[in-house]
Amino acid sequence: MRRYVLFVIFIFTLLVSNSSLFIPVQAGKEVIKSKCQYPGTKGKVEQYYTGRLIDTHLHIPPPTDSGNENPVLRKDMNLDDIACTLQYEGTRSAFSFFPVYVNDADYEPFYKAADNAKKKYPKRFVRFINPPGGTSGVPTVTAKELKRFLKDRPGLFQGYGEIGLYVTPENPENVFPPDAQIFQKIYPVVRKHKMLVYFHPGEDQLDHLATALAQNPDINFVVHGEQVEKEIGTLMDSYTNIYFTVNDLYGDQYLLHQGETKESFLEKIDDYETLLAQDIATWKDVIEAHPNQFMWGTDRGGIAAWTLHKDVGLGIADYGRAFIAQLDPAVQEKFAYKNAQRLINGTILFEK
Numbered sequence: 001m002r003r004y005v006l007f008v009i010f011i012f013t014l015l016v017s018n019s020s021l022f023i024p025v026q027a028g029k030e031v032i033k034s035k036c037q038y039p040g041t042k043g044k045v046e047q048y049y050t051g052r053l054i055d056t057h058l059h060i061p062p063p064t065d066s067g068n069e070n071p072v073l074r075k076d077m078n079l080d081d082i083a084c085t086l087q088y089e090g091t092r093s094a095f096s097f098f099p100v101y102v103n104d105a106d107y108e109p110f111y112k113a114a115d116n117a118k119k120k121y122p123k124r125f126v127r128f129i130n131p132p133g134g135t136s137g138v139p140t141v142t143a144k145e146l147k148r149f150l151k152d153r154p155g156l157f158q159g160y161g162e163i164g165l166y167v168t169p170e171n172p173e174n175v176f177p178p179d180a181q182i183f184q185k186i187y188p189v190v191r192k193h194k195m196l197v198y199f200h201p202g203e204d205q206l207d208h209l210a211t212a213l214a215q216n217p218d219i220n221f222v223v224h225g226e227q228v229e230k231e232i233g234t235l236m237d238s239y240t241n242i243y244f245t246v247n248d249l250y251g252d253q254y255l256l257h258q259g260e261t262k263e264s265f266l267e268k269i270d271d272y273e274t275l276l277a278q279d280i281a282t283w284k285d286v287i288e289a290h291p292n293q294f295m296w297g298t299d300r301g302g303i304a305a306w307t308l309h310k311d312v313g314l315g316i317a318d319y320g321r322a323f324i325a326q327l328d329p330a331v332q333e334k335f336a337y338k339n340a341q342r343l344i345n346g347t348i349l350f351e352k
C-alpha cells in the first residue's frame with residue numbers, strides 16, 4: 001500500500017513537474033511573441049499606408065564601448081531587442097550597418113553580431129559591413145583590408161557602408177569624395193562581392209558622386225543626408241544607380257541623437273498635421289518624379305540607445321505610414337519597400 005502511494009505520488013510529481021516545465025515555456029514564447037506584435041496604427045490621421053515597410057538606414061551598435069555615450073551592443077540592447085522593435089513597428093527588414101573597427105585586434109565580437117543576425121534573422125537584417133578608417137579623418141579601411149574582412153566571412157555581408165564623407169569638427173577637410181583613390185580601389189572589391197554601397201556624402205561632392213556613378217554603372221549606390229538632398233533629383237535624372245533614403249522627416253529634421261530624449265522626440269513628432277504639411281512640401285514632388293529611386297528609412301541606433309526602443313520605433317513607423325499615404329498611390333509601395341527589396345534582390349546573398 002505504502003509503495004502504491006509512493007508510486008502515485010511519484011507519477012503525480014512527474015506530471016506536475018513536466019507540466020510546470022512545459023507551461024512556462026509555452027507561456028514564455030507567447031509573452032515574447034505578443035510583446036513584439038504590431039499593435040496597429042495610432043489613429044493620428046485618417047489615411048495610413050498599411051503595407052510592408054523596409055527601413056533603409058539602421059545602425060547596429062558596436063559591441064565595444066567607445067566612451068562617447070553611444071549605445072553598446074549586448075550592454076544597452078541585443079540583436080533580439082532590435083528585431084523585436086522592428087517586428088513591433090511592422091518593419092519587415094532593415095539595411096543594417098554592422099561596425100567593424102579596424103584598430104581592434106580582435107574582430108570576432110564584431111563579426112559575431114553579423115553572424116548572429118544571419119543565423120537568427122536572415123531577412124530582418126540586411127547586413128552591411130561598416131568599417132571606418134583606422135586613422136583620424138580617413139573615412140574607411142583600404143581595399144586590401146576590406147578584401148580581408150570579406151574573405152574572413154564569405155557570404156556574410158550584402159552591402160558596404162554607411163561611410164561618412166562629410167566634414168566634422170574632428171575632420172574639417174573634405175578630401176575623400178566618392179571618386180577618391182581609396183574608393184576607386186574599393187569598387188572592384190564591392191563589385192566582385194555584388195554588394196551595395198552606402199554613402200553619406202559631404203558638401204560640394206555632387207560632381208564626384210556623378211563620376212563614381214558613371215564609372216560604376218553596375219554598382220548600386222544609396223545615399224542620404226542634408227548635404228545632397230536638394231540636388232539628388234537632378235542626379236537621379238542622369239543615373240539610375242543612385243538611390244536616396246528619406247529619413248529626415250518631421251519637418252526635415254534629424255532628431256534621433258543624444259540631444260533629444262525618448263520623451264522629447266515623441267513629443268516633437270506628435271503634431272502630424274503641421275509636420276506632414278512641411279514634409280509633403282519638401283519631398284512629395286521629387287519622390288513622385290523619381291518613383292524608383294527614393295526609399296523610406298530612419299537613421300537610428302548609432303548615437304542614442306533610446307532610438308532603438310519599441311515605442312520610439314512605433315512612433316517613427318506610424319509617422320512614416322502617415323507620410324507615405326500622402327504620396328501618389330502608384331508610388332507608395334515603391335517608396336515603402338519595393339525599391340529597397342529590388343536592391344536586396346540584386347545582392348549576391350539574396351535569400352527568399
Ligand SMILES: [Zn+2]
Binds near residue numbers: 162164200224
Ligand atoms: Zn548618415
